[in-house]
Amino acid sequence: MMRGIAYGVGVGPGDPELMTMKAIRLILENDVIAVPGKAAKEAVAYQIAAAVVPELADKELVPVYMPMIKDRALIDAEHRKGAKLLEQYLDQGKNVVYITLGDPTVYCTFSYLQHVLEADGYQVELVPGIPSFCAAAARLGLSLAEWDEPLHVVPAVHKAADPLDQPGTYVLMKSASHMAEVKELLRRSGRDVQAVENCSMAAEKVYRSVEEIPDDAGYFSLIVAKERHD
Amino acid sequence: MMRGIAYGVGVGPGDPELMTMKAIRLILENDVIAVPGKAAKEAVAYQIAAAVVPELADKELVPVYMPMIKDRALIDAEHRKGAKLLEQYLDQGKNVVYITLGDPTVYCTFSYLQHVLEADGYQVELVPGIPSFCAAAARLGLSLAEWDEPLHVVPAVHKAADPLDQPGTYVLMKSASHMAEVKELLRRSGRDVQAVENCSMAAEKVYRSVEEIPDDAGYFSLIVAKERHD
Numbered sequence: 361m362m363r364g365i366a367y368g369v370g371v372g373p374g375d376p377e378l379m380t381m382k383a384i385r386l387i388l389e390n391d392v393i394a395v396p397g398k399a400a401k402e403a404v405a406y407q408i409a410a411a412v413v414p415e416l417a418d419k420e421l422v423p424v425y426m427p428m429i430k431d432r433a434l435i436d437a438e439h440r441k442g443a444k445l446l447e448q449y450l451d452q453g454k455n456v457v458y459i460t461l462g463d464p465t466v467y468c469t470f471s472y473l474q475h476v477l478e479a480d481g482y483q484v485e486l487v488p489g490i491p492s493f494c495a496a497a498a499r500l501g502l503s504l505a506e507w508d509e510p511l512h513v514v515p516a517v518h519k520a521a522d523p524l525d526q527p528g529t530y531v532l533m534k535s536a537s538h539m540a541e542v543k544e545l546l547r548r549s550g551r552d553v554q555a556v557e558n559c560s561m562a563a564e565k566v567y568r569s570v571e572e573i574p575d576d577a578g579y580f581s582l583i584v585a586k587e588r589h590d
Numbered sequence: 591m592m593r594g595i596a597y598g599v600g601v602g603p604g605d606p607e608l609m610t611m612k613a614i615r616l617i618l619e620n621d622v623i624a625v626p627g628k629a630a631k632e633a634v635a636y637q638i639a640a641a642v643v644p645e646l647a648d649k650e651l652v653p654v655y656m657p658m659i660k661d662r663a664l665i666d667a668e669h670r671k672g673a674k675l676l677e678q679y680l681d682q683g684k685n686v687v688y689i690t691l692g693d694p695t696v697y698c699t700f701s702y703l704q705h706v707l708e709a710d711g712y713q714v715e716l717v718p719g720i721p722s723f724c725a726a727a728a729r730l731g732l733s734l735a736e737w738d739e740p741l742h743v744v745p746a747v748h749k750a751a752d753p754l755d756q757p758g759t760y761v762l763m764k765s766a767s768h769m770a771e772v773k774e775l776l777r778r779s780g781r782d783v784q785a786v787e788n789c790s791m792a793a794e795k796v797y798r799s800v801e802e803i804p805d806d807a808g809y810f811s812l813i814v815a816k817e818r819h820d
Binding site: 377380464526 | 600602603605606607608609610611612614615642693694695696697698701702704708714715716717718719720721724725727728729731732733734735736737738739740741742743744745756
């Protein structure tokens with residue numbers, strides 16, 4: 361039997377209207393939908409997609425739990441387990457559509473499953489979604505890059521010690537766990553700083569300076585730090 | 591009279607199916623559609639949108655010509671001229687939807703118009719689109735960033751002399767005008783290099799190594815250079 365294809369499909373940053381037509385079509389056309397999380401219907405990606413495709417509720421939903429831990433061996437074991445779960449469906453000739461917040465190529469848990477699936481000989485296809493940082497920049501009314509400016513996207517959770525000293529714009533993601541430290545880094549940079557928490561979601565908040573960003577800002581906080589040109 | 595709103599709307603990288611529902615709605619709901627280029631119907635952004643929204647052909651199409659020149663004073667004059675063109679409609683209380691390839695916050699000509707419009711007191715709203723580099727990574731089946739990796743998006747046209755020596759992944763955009771130089775830079779970097787020309791368009795081509803990239807690759811060429819982990 362022909363094996364199914366595993367699709368990694370971005371559903372965008374939160375606003376269901378920012379889903380692409382292709383994401384919607386793939387969800388409609390396929391019966392097995394994998395969702396990151398312990399309970400499929402509680403996942404943010406599920407809630408985004410279900411707002412546009414109510415038929416999703418009646419599909420075969422496969423929750424794939426990826427714990428947020430630091431032990432590499434344990435993580436690898438969890439990724440293998442997640443991939444094996446999808447392979448059961450692929451072996452039956454069924455496609456699996458794994459829906460994910462944002463874009464499947466940018467800090468996406470699907471990347472880990474993809475590595476296992478490809479090593480095991482399965483076909484994987486990625487369908488881009490609006491990444492959170494493009495949505496955040498749009499919400500703030502800022503350009504991320506103009507002319508010859510580079511753009512640096514940095515997961516601040518691991519990199520808070522690096523100075524923001526390259527030319528161009530920095531986007532800091534995943535800063536929530538030590539925001540006070542990140543704010544100190546931003547102050548020292550002398551950059552123009554703005555941030556969005558829960559961009560394009562119901563609980564969205566906009567901050568127009570470092571000082572406005574609360575130290576306990578949530579996981580979906582995204583900071584844009586631009587060079588000053590004045 | 592209430593002034594209209596200027597919308598900068600990304601229509602994604604080329605495949606009309608990668609447009610968002612929001613982009614489609616804004617084009618359908620508004621009568622004045624601005625398009626970058628000399629002739630509206632020849633613009634790539636127009637052709638993407640018209641494939642999904644055939645009604646576009648009958649709307650008031652406003653071509654905004656932005657010449658590719660290097661003289662800053664001349665460029666500024668052109669941007670002012672383009673913005674003034676849109677302001678005529680905004681002053682009549684009409685919204686203007688400026689459609690653009692990719693995302694309106696990433697190397698987008700609309701940013702220049704936005705600066706003038708905002709300085710003149712007009713309201714601007716940005717609607718994100720799939721940026722070309724997310725589409726290229728998806729097409730190549732590559733992740734752009736995992737775990738604690740940074741992502742650097744660099745317009746190689748101006749930066750070909752910089753070594754690619756930061757940790758993480760580099761995306762090189764706008765390399766076409768001196769691809770031979772850029773290829774030498776890539777060779778020296780020791781990175782794993784893949785590229786897409788005309789991603790998600792009819793003339794799409796994929797290159798799996800530096801050597802495969804032709805020296806005369808076109809304007810819509812995008813290079814992904816990843817660190818080797820072997």
